Amino acid sequence: MNYQAPTTIEGAVSLLSEASGNTRILAGGTDIIVQLNGEHIDPDLILDIKRINEVCNISAENGGFRIGAGVSCSQLTEHQGVMDLWPGCAEAAGLIGSTQVQGRATIAGNLCNGSPAADSVPALVAAQAIVRLIGPDGIREVPVENIPTGPGQTSIAPSEILHSIFLPSTPSRSGDAYLRFIPRTEMDIAVVGVGISLTLDESDICTAARVALGAVAKTVLLVEEAGAALIGSKIDDNALDQLALTASAACNPIDDKRGTIEFRTKIAGVLAKRVALIAAQRARERVTGRIGEKS
Amino acid sequence: MAKIDRLEKTDGFRVVGTRPDRPDGVDKVTGRARFGADTFAPGMLIGKVLRSPHPHARIVSIDTTKAMALHGVKAIVTAQDFGEVPRAHKATLHNVMAHGKALYEGHAVAAVAAADVSIARKAVKLIDVEYEILPHVTDVDAAMAQDAPLLHEDNFTSGIDPKPEKPSNIDSFSEFGHGNIEDGFAKADIILEREFTTEAAHQGYIEPHACLATFSEDGNSEIWCTTQGHFLVRDTCAALLDIAESRLRVTASEIGGGFGGKTVVYLEPLALALSRKTGRPVKMVMSRSEVFRATGPTSSSSMRVKIGVTNDGKITAGDAHLNYQSGAFGGFIAMLGAMCAYACYSLENVRATGDEVLTNRPMQASYRAPGAPIINFAVESVIDELAGKLGIDPIDFRLMNAAKEGDRSSYGPKYDQIGLVKTLESARDHPHYQAPVAEGQARGMAVGFWFNFGGLTSISLNVNTDGTVTVSVGRPDIGGSRAAMCQMAAEALGIPYENVRTIIADTSSLGFNDTTDGSRTTFANGLAIIRAAQGAILEMCGRVAKIWDIPQDAVEWVDGFAKPCGPNAGDFEPMGIAEIARKTAQTGGPIAGHHEVNAEGAGVSFSAHIADVKVDEETGCTQICRYTVVQDAGKAIHPSYVEGQYQGGAVQGIGWALNEGYIYGDDGIMQNPGFLDYRMPVCSDVPMIEAKIIEIPNKGHPYGVRGVGETSIVPPLATIANAICSATGIRMTQIPMAPPVLLKAIEEHKKG
Known part of the structure; x- marks a missing residue:
């Protein structure tokens, strides 16, 4: 097994295109090291991107933020700008593993690992995040929901490296939130995860909403019907009931050690309601200037 | 003088x-x-175990040619490397290394010693084993069925007279009690009979099994290992390898948790056999997955409990039958469970019977008050339901029937000076029990017993x-x-x-x-x-x-x-x-x-627990909001560590009650052999456990000490089930009371 740690993205891309056999790109390593130790993977090349400075930063861009592939979850949750603009995304990153794990783990890695239960992915999908991939043919920009294609699988080509994830600007009176269900209180993996991003107008009517579900299908789902259930409403009980119904209806989960089909389907609706209320509250608070206030 | x-x-x-x-x-x-894995020796080899991928299979042949040909592989041992052993050690030997049949997924089939860990891992994969796959059974009730796959063709249930004519998966039967059950039930105004099941829970010690064994040319040998009993390791290994006890010196490392699980040998005889074969020190360390798949959790169970009571709150009879699943080899956990069933109560008519049941699971090992929490869940649930029917406070109801000094215990001996009444009174008077239940929460309690040795x-x-x-x-x-x-x-x-x-x-x-x-x-x-x-x-x-x-x-x-x-x-x-x-x-x-x-003269002890819980009725998730342990220590030598034992037992019981449990597929393979999916509580899952020490001196000790380590894991399962019942009106009869299970029960309850 060969280990390489290039210092430029060009260097990384060229190492990757020259590589034969099985390659794994290492960012935080919180999945890959565990998979290596558990003898689940046996790569020929480990390509460590943490020495590439440009992927280890969060930078402001067009009113949003570009999150480098090497940025740890802790960097994200400690970044006031991201916390203010996309608190749901930051919170999702703050749920991955433990405090120690978050010091290493990245949301880019969380996405590339391809788990349907990845905590940060539903929040990123709801946020309309855009992924920047760099390969031998240049840059490719892809909506985050198009990255996962199945458990452990993504649409990223073997010759491409995930460079960064862009979180866009939002209209005023927008809010997002993420909740997951786990039987414990932390250090666990989502049985169901729900990310919602929405925008309200001056009379508190929802004008835009994106609802994403994790751990209820082979990939994270963007559920348009669920978003539609909120749009045009004041996030009232009727809209919330409709949200829950559409969210549950979109589920296509499996029975496994973490939860039953019946349970996951039901919980998706329950959580969607709770997440929508938090996102709406945040959208309303945006105007009153309480953005980013930590509770 | x-x-x-x-x-x-x-x-x-x-x-x-x-x-x-x-x-x-x-x-x-x-x-x-320095813990088990923290020691090294010059020239040390690394040992790894090849484990059966099948829950039940005849081992037709083992071919080690390819593995031995791998550069760096020094020795391989299989069942053939062990000779006949005294009858008392046969089950241990056959658990340490499969003889003829693999009896559970994870059962050791061969062990390799190699120059380093990666060679050892490769070598294990190069051993060719031909298996004839046999039907398997992992469920306790299914294992007792007439047509169940038989683990041991020579197993005739002991404890039954006359001896059964046909072999079965029931290892032993035991019975305790006195008086006349039928007479007792005839005097009752209310009789409740309920059935319960529990899943197996692992001790979950953080440190995996690890050892270093050295066998010298002169026949002297040493083992360094993580264990709760190095004398037991010495005597067992000496018997399994046919060496004199004087020739084997065992040193216990610091231990990263045991809870009963490190009272059995697994790796030590293999490492010693590999060292004897190679003349080099051999170190072995289990992975977490191996710990789950190959070392003993406690039993899973199915139980039936029947209790009769008069309208004024006097228990007239208690009856119980326990089926405890003890894995591929029998033990005595059903017997301990039957002994503990009614130990808290002063009863004229009592009976508890237990069947120890063999299944294609890892051999059951002791887990903190082995057998007691399981039956306590069943009995204390019915006691709680009876108190509710009678409209008597649950602590008062227990006090009305509590065992006292001079009473004959349900398992036989007369009680000496015991602290049950004082423990219950102290729980009743505790600020926790006296405080009003907080909005949105509900309260439950239970009491438990353990012998101490x-x-x-x-x-x-x-x-x-x-x-x-x-x-x-x-x-x-x-x-x-x-x-x-x-x-x-x-x-x-x-x-x-x-x-x-x-x-x-x-x-x-x-x-x-x-x-x-x-x-x-x-x-x-x-x-x-x-x-x-x-x-x-x-x-x-x-x-x-x-x-x-x-x-x-x-x-x-x-x-x-x-x-x-x-x-x-x-x-x-x-x-x-x-x-x-x-x-x-x-x-x-x-x-x-x-x-x-x-x-002799270790005093028995009792523990009363109180829990306030909040149940999320939309998700089935139970949150423990407040938890108190009141327990008799006889005399607390170091009160902080006594409190630590109370808290530790409570936390392990909470985990068992709510989320822990072995999950098997139809293929007989454990699906959650890791801490991600075997869900032990993390720190944030539990509140600060309040620990109240009662001191009723034990006459058997100069300072009055009673054991304190185990009793505290006995009441939590029932305590939480009783609290959940107060919260939801639902009497849960299944452990763990995980969110999917509880949510389903809540929804069925709402439908009526």
Whole structure:
């Protein structure tokens, strides 16, 4: 097994295109090291991107933020700008593993690992995040929901490296939130995860909403019907009931050690309601200037 | 004879009852402490185990040719490398290494020693095993069916007269009780009969099994390992490899948790066999997955409980039947469960019967009060339901029927001085029970029993030449016991805690010591230490008598000093232990005390638990908001570590109640062999557990000590089930009460 740690993205891309056999790109390593130790993977090349400075930063861009592939979850949750603009995304990153794990783990890695239960992915999908991939043919920009294609699988080509994830600007009176269900209180993996991003107008009517579900299908789902259930409403009980119904209806989960089909389907609706209320509250608070206030 | 401070006391303690820092604390928080995997030897090889991928399969052949041909592979052992063993050790040997059949997924089939871990891993994969796959059974009730796949064709249920004609998966039957059940139920106004199931829970110690074995050319051998009982490791390995006990020295490492699970050998005989074959030291460490798949969790179960009561709250009869699944080899856990079933109650008519059931799962191992929490869940659930039907406060109902001194216990013996009533009263009067239940929460309680044990004990106590004292004990310290040992020695000798050091001696340094289990260590070691101190004191008084040239009975021992007494009182300045120790060369040589005993009189104990819970009725998730343990310690030598035992047992019980459990697929393979999906509680899952120590002295110990380590895991399952019932109106009869299970019950309840 060969280990390489290039210092430029060009260097990384060229190492990757020259590589034969099985390659794994290492960012935080919180999945890959565990998979290596558990003898689940046996790569020929480990390509460590943490020495590439440009992927280890969060930078402001067009009113949003570009999150480098090497940025740890802790960097994200400690970044006031991201916390203010996309608190749901930051919170999702703050749920991955433990405090120690978050010091290493990245949301880019969380996405590339391809788990349907990845905590940060539903929040990123709801946020309309855009992924920047760099390969031998240049840059490719892809909506985050198009990255996962199945458990452990993504649409990223073997010759491409995930460079960064862009979180866009939002209209005023927008809010997002993420909740997951786990039987414990932390250090666990989502049985169901729900990310919602929405925008309200001056009379508190929802004008835009994106609802994403994790751990209820082979990939994270963007559920348009669920978003539609909120749009045009004041996030009232009727809209919330409709949200829950559409969210549950979109589920296509499996029975496994973490939860039953019946349970996951039901919980998706329950959580969607709770997440929508938090996102709406945040959208309303945006105007009153309480953005980013930590509770 | 010199006069000594009264040896037995229940008050006036100087060191006992204080809370000094534990002697092993600094090394543990700095990382200096050496655990099972932390030792190395020159020329050391690494051993790995090939485990069966099938839950039940005949081993047709094992071909090691390819593996042995791999560069760096030094030896492979299989069942063929072990000879005949005494009958008592047969199950252990066949569990350590499959003989003819693999009986569970994860059962060891071969072991490799190689130059490094990656070679060993590769070699394991190169061993060709041909299996004939057999039908399997992992469920306790399914294993008892007439047409169930049979694990052992020669297993005829013991405990039944006459002996059964056909073999079965029921290893043994046991029965306890007295009076006449039918008469008792005839007197009852209300009779409740309920059925319950529980899933297997693992002890979940953080440190996996690990050892280093060295077999020398001269036939002497050594093992370093993580264990609760290194004497047991020595005797078992000696029997399995047919070597003299004197030729094998076992040293216990620091231990990263045991909870009963490290009272069995797994790797040690394999490492020793590999070392014997290669002439090199062999180190072996299990992965977490191996720990789950190949070491013993406790039983899963199905149970039936029937209790009759009069309208004024008197229990007239209690009946129970337990089916405990004990994995591929039988044990005695169903028997222990049956003994504990009704131990809290004073009953005229009582019966508890147990079947120990074999399945294609790893061999069951002890887990903290083995067998008791399972049946306690069933009995205390029915007791709680009866209290509700009668409209009597649950603690009052238990008090009305509580076992007292002089009562005949449900498992046979008459109770000596016991603290159940005081424990229940203290729970009733506790601020937690007196406080109103918070909005959105609900409360439950239960009470539990455990025997506690004594057993074979050998200790030695040496007075060093500077007057400090070293105590050598033969039981690994799994819960802070070294602090308690130092305290009891300091108390008996009348010297400061800081001047006593306790070590865990190896198996060649002391006589046989029973394993650290059964909550015996502070009781039995402590008893021996106090007697050994008495021996050293007598010797010291004798030496001083010699120096002063007065009769030995004119010297008394007071607060760490020899003093002239009687007609010689005041003739000499008192002489302290340091001065006596300095003069040993002139007075007859080193001073020591020792004591060997089969310690009897370990006092039983009771624990009452109170929980306030909040149930999220939309998700089925239960949150523990407040939790209190009230338990009788006899005498708490080091109250902080007693409280720690109460809290630890409660937390493990909470985990078992809510989320832990072995999950098997139809293929008989464990699906959650890791801490991600075997969901033990994390710190944020539990509130601060309030621990209230009751002290009803145990007459069997000079200071009144009872065991404290196990009783605290007995009541939590029922306590939480009873609280969930208060919250939702639903009587859960299944453990774990995980969110999917509870949510389903809530929805069915709402439908009516």
